[in-house]
Amino acid sequence: MVVAKAGEVQSELKYDRVSEIKAFDETKAGVKGLVDARISEVPRIFHVPPDTLGETNVPIATQFHIPVIDLQGVKDDPGTRKEIVKEVLNASNEWGFFQIINHGIPVSILEEMKVRARMFFEQDDELKKQYYTRDNTKKVVYNTNFDLLTSPAANWRDSVYCNMAPDPPKPEELPEPFRDMMVEYTDRMMNLGHLLFELISEALGLSPDHLLKIDCAKGLGQLCHYYPACPQPELTMGASKHADSSFLTVLLQDHIGGLQVLHENQWIDVPPVPGALVVNIGDLLQLISNDRLISVEHRVLANSVGPRVSVASFFVTYFLSDSTSYGPIKELLLEDNPPKYRETTVIEYMTHFHNRGLAGKSALLHFRI
Numbered sequence: 001m002v003v004a005k006a007g008e009v010q011s012e013l014k015y016d017r018v019s020e021i022k023a024f025d026e027t028k029a030g031v032k033g034l035v036d037a038r039i040s041e042v043p044r045i046f047h048v049p050p051d052t053l054g055e056t057n058v059p060i061a062t063q064f065h066i067p068v069i070d071l072q073g074v075k076d077d078p079g080t081r082k083e084i085v086k087e088v089l090n091a092s093n094e095w096g097f098f099q100i101i102n103h104g105i106p107v108s109i110l111e112e113m114k115v116r117a118r119m120f121f122e123q124d125d126e127l128k129k130q131y132y133t134r135d136n137t138k139k140v141v142y143n144t145n146f147d148l149l150t151s152p153a154a155n156w157r158d159s160v161y162c163n164m165a166p167d168p169p170k171p172e173e174l175p176e177p178f179r180d181m182m183v184e185y186t187d188r189m190m191n192l193g194h195l196l197f198e199l200i201s202e203a204l205g206l207s208p209d210h211l212l213k214i215d216c217a218k219g220l221g222q223l224c225h226y227y228p229a230c231p232q233p234e235l236t237m238g239a240s241k242h243a244d245s246s247f248l249t250v251l252l253q254d255h256i257g258g259l260q261v262l263h264e265n266q267w268i269d270v271p272p273v274p275g276a277l278v279v280n281i282g283d284l285l286q287l288i289s290n291d292r293l294i295s296v297e298h299r300v301l302a303n304s305v306g307p308r309v310s311v312a313s314f315f316v317t318y319f320l321s322d323s324t325s326y327g328p329i330k331e332l333l334l335e336d337n338p339p340k341y342r343e344t345t346v347i348e349y350m351t352h353f354h355n356r357g358l359a360g361k362s363a364l365l366h367f368r369i
């Protein structure tokens with residue numbers, strides 16, 4: 001009797017994870033496919049492993065709020081700009097995250113982008129499957145969990161990635177549901193990105209075009225996420241704890257919530273603010289700023305009321321073979337502030353980040369001197 005029970009526990013622990021992952025991947029229908037099939041229990045491949053429960057149990061603090069910065073007047077009034085630059089510096093240095101309002105992208109465009117992103121995931125499965133791939137050199141990559149094959153637990157989300165700059169796909173290569181919108185949104189995001197990199201350059205005491213001149217805004221990847229409603233949200237995550245590999249990320253989230261930022265070892269909610277965009281410093285900006293700006297870990301809780309939709313705009317050239325080296329900016333270094341990181345290329349950084357997946361310590365540590 002006792003032996004049989006032990007055997008059962010053993011098989012529960014040692015289930016054939018690899019086969020289950022492979023079978024799930026082969027459906028090409030993602031997490032949405034499971035929800036469409038009306039599963040009532042979250043499959044084991046999605047269960048957060050007990051050894052990371054400590055991380056899940058970090059307290060959730062409500063006394064902190066990530067800064068909201070109003071960009072009204074940033075282009076017209078030097079005094080206002082100076083104040084905004086100060087706020088950007090404080091937020092990027094202490095939080096690594098802030099929200100922006102009056103950023104110049106009309107609310108109607110933000111709303112339409114979310115609707116169109118959702119339409120991609122909710123279109124006919126057969127049409128969607130043609131984009132399913134794990135080949136990151138493709139211009140359009142739809143899949144579930146970019147690190148599905150290596151992560152300790154799969155996340156309750158599907159994603160579609162479009163590499164929009166510097167070398168965009170032809171419009172007809174973009175999925176029909178968001179084809180026109182993705183082009184328009186990318187244009188708008190490029191303009192906003194230029195402004196943000198100017199403000200961050202100024203915040204660092206550099207000339208306004210410094211970060212643009214070293215091509216921080218050269219690459220733009222648009223990543224649309226779909227977090228279906230989950231029948232047992234306490235067992236899994238929408239997105240595991242991670243920091244972004246980009247220079248900068250601008251995130252459009254819907255009204256559902258669930259994004260949390262790790263601040264002073266506590267999880268802080270990033271509440272949806274109508275019309276706002278969330279900005280966060282990525283690893284590469286932390287590296288070139290020699291830790292003046294911080295790339296902070298964040299996660300997304302699974303939800304029971306979704307789908308939740310978000311669109312993350314990553315300023316980074318991803319897997320483009322570009323040999324430009326990035327290290328701590330010379331102007332920021334002093335005798336008592338020597339470089340903390342070795343030089344690297346974006347492709348070397350991205351490859352390291354992708355091979356690690358979303359779990360574990362910051363990918364930056366690998367480049368630390």
Ligand SMILES: O=C(O)CCC(=O)C(=O)O
Pocket residue numbers: 223225239244251253259298300310311312
């Ligand atoms: O969906 C979200 O709110 C966050 C997405 C995210 O963190 C990412 O794409 O890196």
Ligand SMILES: [Fe+2]
Pocket residue numbers: 242243244298
């Ligand atoms: Fe992220």
